[in-house]
Amino acid sequence: MSEPTSEEVRQLVSAFQKLKTWPKADSAEELVEWMSSYVQSADTSGSSKADFPTSITLNQPPKLPFFSGDSKCETTFDVWKHQYNCLLKNESLSRRVLFRVAQQSLRGKAATVAMSVGPDGDVNELVAKLEDMFGSVVRGQSLLSEFYRARQTEDEDVTSWACRLEEILNRASAHDGLTPTSRDELLHNQLWSGLRADLRDKSAYLFDQGGSFGNLLRSLRRMEADMSERQPTKKTISKAATSTETSELQEMKGMIKQLSADVAKLKNSLLVTMLNLRHSSSHIDTGDNSSHNSHNRARLSSKDSVNHQEVNQFVSVVDNQDT
Structure with missing residues (x-):
């Protein structure tokens, strides 16, 4: 047998160092005996692997969600x-x-x-x-009645609606012990029958197909997502409608204001014309009042616009003079 190379000796020493042991090798017989005893002890105790752990287990204490009993607490x-x-x-x-x-x-x-x-x-x-x-003190029968009366609200999406149904049925199941099959059937039926009218009408074929509660829920969520993509949100519609109504209202107010001004000018113009004609007639029929009427006409013609109260008073004076 040839002598080991220096590299082979180095590898052998390195292997014993990794095992954290060193053989007894004063003689060839002692080395063989040591190797035999080491292998036997490794087979029984697994010490050859104990020095090289492959995994570490950390004992982290478990946790529960915080609960306060307050109605504002997120965890029931x-x-x-x-x-x-x-x-x-x-x-x-x-x-x-x-x-x-x-x-x-x-x-x-x-x-x-x-x-x-x-x-x-x-x-x-x-x-x-x-x-x-x-803990809940509501009887199981009352909870089932609440379950059947439940309806999806206008601002509630399908996921929130399904979670609310499950929460009610969970409380009812604690009292009545519903089987998994009957529970799934109840959720499947009530999920569809309690939907908003617009979504329920469009999803009737999905309900008729049967299937589980989970399958119906996924189909309804997809339909809801498609509907929301095709139409703007209610907030956008409301904002646009309000803006349009405000613009139209301002426009109408401006038109009414302009129309009122035009009517006032026309009324003043007609009154001045009628008064001039009436005073002209009065001047011909009653010479005694000619100077007085001429003075009143001059008073009217000297003003660009006529106050309604003054015109009414003037007409009353003229009428009294004519009689």
């Missing part, structure tokens, strides 16, 4: 409890850990309720108190 108690029930499925979490996680997620009034359980209380007792304080 039903959502919070659902997340808690999901954590219960994790067998690696102790009851003590669950208690800490639940406590840390509570805010406001809910946190005040948790204080009555104490720092070393039981998680089941804590959840039961929260259920008594914030």
Whole structure:
């Protein structure tokens, strides 16, 4: 057997360094014996791989969404409890850990309720108190009635409408224990029958095709998106209509103002003409009043426009003189 090269010796030394061990090699027999014992210990304990871990597991504590019991809180108690029930499925979490996680997620009034359980209380007792304080008290039959009466509002898109239906049915299912099949059928039927009239009329063929609640929901969302692309939003229409109405109103006001001015000028002109004719006739018939009437006509002709009150007074004077 040929002597090992310096490179082979270097690689052998490097391999033992990676294993963090060094063979006993005072003699060839000792080296063989050491190698045999090392292989056996590696097979039983896996120590040959223990020094080179392939993955690291980080134990990050679980979290629940914040819940305060306030009506303004985004998370409802039903959502919070659902997340808690999901954590219960994790067998690696102790009851003590669950208690800490639940406590840390509570805010406001809910946190005040948790204080009555104490720092070393039981998680089941804590959840039961929260259920008594914030859980739904509506009967299952009433919730089903609310489900059937529900209708999509004008400012509610299909996704929001479907989420609201599911939320109502979730609460009803907790009381009546609906099967998954009946639940899907109820959602499928009510999703379409509660739609706004414009969307329901256009999507009747989708409902008649049957299928699941999820399939109908996706089809309705696509239809809603197509409809919104083909027509402007209500806000744009309202703004344009308001702008048009304002412009037309201003134009009408200007026309009325101009017409009123024209009518006033025409009335003044007609009154002056009639008064001149009447005074001319009065001057011929009654010579005694000729100087007085001439003075009044001169008074009228000296003004560009005639005040209505003055004209009426003048006409009354002339009428009295004529009689």
